[in-house]
Amino acid sequence: MAFDRMDSATYLSSLLAKSFSRALQERGQKLGFAPGQFPVLLELWSEEGLTQKQLLDRLDIEQATMANTLARMERDGLVLRKKHPTDKRAQQIFLTAKAREMEGEAKEAALAADQSLLSGFRHFERELMLEYMRMAIANGAQS
Amino acid sequence: MAFDRMDSATYLSSLLAKSFSRALQERGQKLGFAPGQFPVLLELWSEEGLTQKQLLDRLDIEQATMANTLARMERDGLVLRKKHPTDKRAQQIFLTAKAREMEGEAKEAALAADQSLLSGFRHFERELMLEYMRMAIANGAQS
DNA sequence: TGCCGGTCCATCGCTCGCAATGTAACTTGT
DNA sequence: ACAAGTTACATTGCGAGCGATGGACCGGCA
Numbered sequence: 001m002a003f004d005r006m007d008s009a010t011y012l013s014s015l016l017a018k019s020f021s022r023a024l025q026e027r028g029q030k031l032g033f034a035p036g037q038f039p040v041l042l043e044l045w046s047e048e049g050l051t052q053k054q055l056l057d058r059l060d061i062e063q064a065t066m067a068n069t070l071a072r073m074e075r076d077g078l079v080l081r082k083k084h085p086t087d088k089r090a091q092q093i094f095l096t097a098k099a100r101e102m103e104g105e106a107k108e109a110a111l112a113a114d115q116s117l118l119s120g121f122r123h124f125e126r127e128l129m130l131e132y133m134r135m136a137i138a139n140g141a142q143s
Numbered sequence: 144m145a146f147d148r149m150d151s152a153t154y155l156s157s158l159l160a161k162s163f164s165r166a167l168q169e170r171g172q173k174l175g176f177a178p179g180q181f182p183v184l185l186e187l188w189s190e191e192g193l194t195q196k197q198l199l200d201r202l203d204i205e206q207a208t209m210a211n212t213l214a215r216m217e218r219d220g221l222v223l224r225k226k227h228p229t230d231k232r233a234q235q236i237f238l239t240a241k242a243r244e245m246e247g248e249a250k251e252a253a254l255a256a257d258q259s260l261l262s263g264f265r266h267f268e269r270e271l272m273l274e275y276m277r278m279a280i281a282n283g284a285q286s
Numbered sequence: 287t288g289c290c291g292g293t294c295c296a297t298c299g300c301t302c303g304c305a306a307t308g309t310a311a312c313t314t315g316t
Numbered sequence: 317a318c319a320a321g322t323t324a325c326a327t328t329g330c331g332a333g334c335g336a337t338g339g340a341c342c343g344g345c346a
Binding site: 164168177178179204205207208211212215230231232233 | 331342
Binding site for chain 1: 149161260276282
């Protein structure tokens with residue numbers, strides 16, 4: 001049976017994710033964040049003091065991954081974990097000054113990463129591609 | 144600054160890759176292969192006895208990743224590594240009978256994984272999405 | 287011949303995904 | 317009030333990616 005990797009969405013999506021991740025990593029490392037940390041930062045920029053559980057509900061990541069990511073972020077001086085005032089099992093996550101200050105530059109870095117791989121795309125092409133991606137992701141989510 | 148994850152190709156591509164990888168993993172594990180091993184299998188189904196270096200040249204993967212993937216494939220009984228007859232540094236990779244026999248089913252599993260996330264796509268939509276992905280990947284490759 | 291630069295591969299340490307398991311703490315039902 | 321069930325988080329072990337480094341070996345050149 002003929003099977004061309006370059007006609008497989010499965011294969012292409014892994015290449016694509018690697019490419020975007022590299023693009024974000026290059027830009028993010030100057031600022032001091034890693035690609036996997038960016039979604040967490042995004043949520044915390046919009047609201048601090050969330051618990052790990054609340055972050056989990058907002059992001060598409062498993063609990064174990066979140067715990068490890070937060071540990072790395074704490075180690076890297078991006079985040080502080082404080083005991084929850086009423087629930088001793090839980091913790092609240094706060095940004096450090098460093099993390100708070102990089103918000104603008106970090107978001108620009110992420111936009112630049114997007115842009116670098118989407119250069120040459122017309123506006124409607126970019127929108128269509130995003131829409132297709134969201135459709136495929138939705139197909140996967142409900143299974 | 145407003146920043147919506149769902150408008151970020153970087154973020155969506157990572158979700159997409161996770162979705163496809165899961166879809167392939169579910170189907171592949173019954174047969175006995177993992178998603179990262181599939182591209183290697185594809186190359187070996189079309190030509191056995193390649194060296195690790197030749198596989199590297201054909202796939203978009205780093206040498207360290209390849210070495211580890213081949214080690215896991217050997218452990219899982221998919222592949223044999225034999226000494227290269229004339230170059231003592233090199234090795235030649237051969238498929239086991241098990242791996243050779245699963246070719247048809249494995250390729251169907253990969254097609255099914257593609258199909259499951261692309262259900263609801265019209266033919267031209269699927270083609271367009273693949274084309275956009277190839278374009279973005281090409282943008283990343285030349286940097 | 288013998289050395290030296292380049293090549294092939296393994297290994298280590300890291301990120302970031304996952305599932306499975308363990309522990310502490312909260313909640314609920316009797 | 318206490319046992320039982322549920323929840324929040326950490327930890328472990330694995331896959332699959334990366335860069336960096338090291339050892340063995342090949343080839344070419346003096």
